[in-house]
Amino acid sequence: MDNASFPRIHVERTLALIKPDAIKKSEEIEDIILRKGFSILQKRKLQMTPEQCSDFYTEHYGKLNFPSLTAYMSSGPVIALTLARDNAIAYWKSIIGPPKVTKTMECLRAKYGTSDLQNALHGSKSFHAAAREIKFMFPTTMIEPFPTKEETEEYLSRYVKQTLLHGLTELCKHKPLNPCVWLADWLIKNNPNGPQICDGVVEQAK
Structure with missing residues (x-):
């Protein structure tokens, strides 16, 4: 089995805001978020001041809708x-849709938004924007850098791949009814970093 057989997963964090016009649908929206495979790491309900909204949306400063945007985002809790x-x-971003939507679109902003301004939801535009916005909303958050693709592949190759391939080979041989549970149990029993039993004496693996 080569590297192409392993899906490359890049775990990211992003900030989502449920805006004042959609706050009454927050439970429904959070349920959709979870069903789409997201984990909710942090959650906070707050009402921002116009000054805080100006700081959060600083990239929009000078645009015609900036005063309306800050007034709207400070009009109620988010x-x-x-x-x-x-x-x-x-x-x-693909789930919530573009800033301007029509009701015929299949996206959350079309479903929950009421206008181009009151479009229900916010999503970070980029990795750097996400880091800034998460820090803005959750000031005590420690945002650790994600490992590079090369670092991730090196870690998996060194500590995971060999044992996992052995376990998958044994799984195919046994073909258990519940393969996930069987593989998890096998990995626990065959953990190369766990204690090794030699002649009844438990020794720590070196």
């Missing part, structure tokens, strides 16, 4: 969520 999954930033 729910801030830190979401995580593979390719979280792009996937969340």
Whole structure:
């Protein structure tokens, strides 16, 4: 089995905001988020001041809709969520849809938004935007850098691949009724970093 057999997963975090016009549908929206494969790492309900909204949307400063945007976002509570999954930033953006939508579109902004301004949801545009926005909404958050693709592949190759391939080979031989449970049990029993039993004496693996 070569490297192509292993899916390359890049776990990301992104910020989602449920805006004032959609706050009454927050439970329904959070249920959709979970069903789409996201983990909700952090959640916070707050009401921002106009000054805080100006700071959060600083990239929109000078645009014609900036005063309306800050007034709207400070008009009621919002729910801030830190979401995580593979390719979280792009996937969340695809789910909520573009800033301007029509009701015929299949996206959350079309379903829950009421206008181009009151479009129900926010999503970070990029990795750097996500890091800034998560820190803005959750100031005590420690955002550790994600490992590079090369670091991830090296780690898996060194510590995981050989044992996992052995386990998968044994799984195919036995063909158990519940393969996930069987493989998990096999990996626990055959953990190369666990204690080894030699002649009844438990020795720590070197």
